[in-house]
Amino acid sequence: MLASLLHRVFQAALILVAMTVIVFIGVNVIGNPVDILISPQADQAERARIIAELGLDQPLWRQYLAFVSNALQGDLGTSYIFNQPALEVILQRLPATLELAVFAMLIAILLGIPLGLYAGLRPESPISRTIMAGSILGFSLPTFWVGMLLIMVFAVQLGWLPNGGRGETVTVLGTQWSFLTVNGLTHLFLPALNLALFKTSLILRLTRAGVREVMPQNYIRLARAKGLSNRRIIFVHALKNVLIPVVTVVGLEFGSVIAFSVVTETIFAWPGMGKLIIDSINVLDRPIIVAYLMIIVVLFVVINLVVDVAYTLLDPRVRLDGTKGA
């Protein structure tokens, strides 16, 4: 267990280094932030002065070394746009994104697994067919369109829910959270639903496929022969096995919903970090881009670890050291 944990930390560090190198080279190839951000009134001397002040006149390897030595002291650079430490800018927005992601995944799990179970157990019933047809819509409708539609219907036409933005927040443990207020929840609902639509369909289909695969197996028959109740067979024996692929996907989707829910955040003016990365790339705000991607790498490594731990709970054959028991 400990060895595998160390192994992962080492892997993560390697990925981090590789990623920062790629970002440095990539941003440098794209362009120069000074060309984009400088005042049109500035003269050539001022341009040169700023480039020197930001250290952009140095060869790239030297800029990278300076970054690494600062990063080792916990300083990932100061944003060219916000004039705040990059890490601070991102962490300020993390809670908003986190609560949106958690709510979206909750909706997806609470809808997807039961519906998938139903559709898997009664594949021929008209309700199952409706569910499956609906899930195709969930898959194929683009988020930005559904988002606009939700706003048009629920905010503009019906006026039931706010059209965007984050609601009232309360401060818990020094961080602002909006899901603890009623106003905050009403703001949270539409964007979370929009994000959840695709994930629900995904989980639903995975669950259904899992159920269809597991139910005819011998151990289920044995359980029936032992006279176990139908409920116990489905929720204990079948579901555990069905959930293994679902957990993997939920983990990965949770990561991507945190990192890349740009479209939904933009449409609903959600002050999260998804939009930050796009804006930063547009103006080549390198400190933010680097810090953001580093956080995402760490996030994915942690999520994968949690998923692996969840495996061992669901499937006793899986051990974290990678060997499979008998």
Add this chain to the structure above:
Amino acid sequence: MIIHRRTFVGGAGALLLSGFLSPASKVLAAEKGGTLTLGFTSETSSMDPHWHIVTPNNSVSQHLFDRLVHLDEKQGLVPGLALSWKPVDDQTWEFKLREGITFHDGSPFTADDVIFSAQRAQNVTGAIFNMRAYLSDKVFEKVDDLTLLVRTDAANPLVPNELSTTAILSKAVAEGAASADFNSGKAAIGTGPYKYVEYTPGAQVVLERNDAYWGDKPDWKRVVIKPLPAGGARVAALQSRNIDVIDNIPPADVAHLEGTAGLNLVKDVANRMVFLSMDQGRKVSPFVRAKDGSEIANVFLDRRVRQAIDLAIDKKAVATHILAGNGAAASQFVPEGIFGHNPDIPLKDADPEKAQSLLAEAGLADGFQLTIHGPNDRFIRDSAVVQAIAQMLTRIGITMQVDTMPGNVFYKRASSGGPEDGSEFSFFLVGYSAATGEVSGALRNVVHSVDKDRGLGSNNRTRYSNADVDALIEEGMRTIDDAKRLEIFQSACAMAIEDVAYIPLYYPVSVWGLQDSMTFAGRSDERTLAMDFHSAR
């Protein structure tokens, strides 16, 4: 008329339903003395008024901080914290400050605050878009608490314009303050019409009226500014009445919002110009080729070719059809109403026949190959504009190729990276804004020949150079007298346009949407200020 029971019940049901479904109108929508909610396209990245001079930041900082000189909605100069100003000699200006002004914390405003602010505005570490361009040639000298001398390195008629860019901070509060102190509100103490209440990055800025303000009191007690980046969502917010005012109405929504009851659209020409730049610095230009692809001499060096291209482009069609009213066809470097606009420069109609004969005169009757470059995410419908231009030039026999790219890639390649330290491109679409509210910026930085040592022509990417125009620009830059300077700049503009130094294409039109319970006259600097909106009731 006999009403059957069934129809009656059905009708009542429909009535009930429609009442239920009708938009819930907000009770407090923008009443005088109430809250005004503004929706901006971009978020305010910092509350520090000396950090990164971009529209959403300027708009917010203008609520909190005054300048010595203010710009009205057409960017004319009006007294701000300075009551009056006059040139003492060629290199000295005297500013008389208002008496009895206090900061939001109650401390008095004096000349020391101005001197401190001018210093700080030039020295915020890492500020890429900073105020040095406006302040670095000036030395501030205090005569007494309410009198200030501004000495410049050379004669500078634009001192009042340039000082209109710099927010005046309280020395006592802001000395040593970092941008973070402005974000937290600690240092965000100005003399402006509104006071800081809250700043949540990416979510909202909340301001409250400063009832001790020296100038006109705004109608709104509280102002909430929210970023609404997606165009469709911004419009939806306006329609659902959650927001009172939004900026940048997307072109596709202009027509249907104009017909929407309860909403008003306000349009105003911005002081920006989007134009075409033609390589005139190189004997051979990388994207100018003969029809068979072989190398030919740079065609743009021939004025007739530049004229032909100018005549081939139907600017009015670009403005009305492609920009759908979000742009006004441009004849010169600044629109009407901005200092330096020359009413004698006509907006020419497109004339493809004449363009073709000009090309023939230049020995290019068979045409040539040309690639037009442009950004695809910086201006309204920019890639569509570039494509339309390519089509118009194809009509006069030029074989066109179109290449658009994201702005972050485009600007580096347009400004450098090419042969002879010039642009990598031959023919491209860019923009320039008259931030000081007059034409000299465009003349000095875009039209004047490149002169690194004197800091001239810094945005002259395609190396246009005309000694006569240069001489006029330099003369204007040291002429203090407004009337004389206007005349000089107008003739410099006329000469550069006659020479087809650049092809001005259009001035973007800012379009605001607002609830019809208020009035707004528009602004040419694209800022959205609560002070400019008035309750109509």
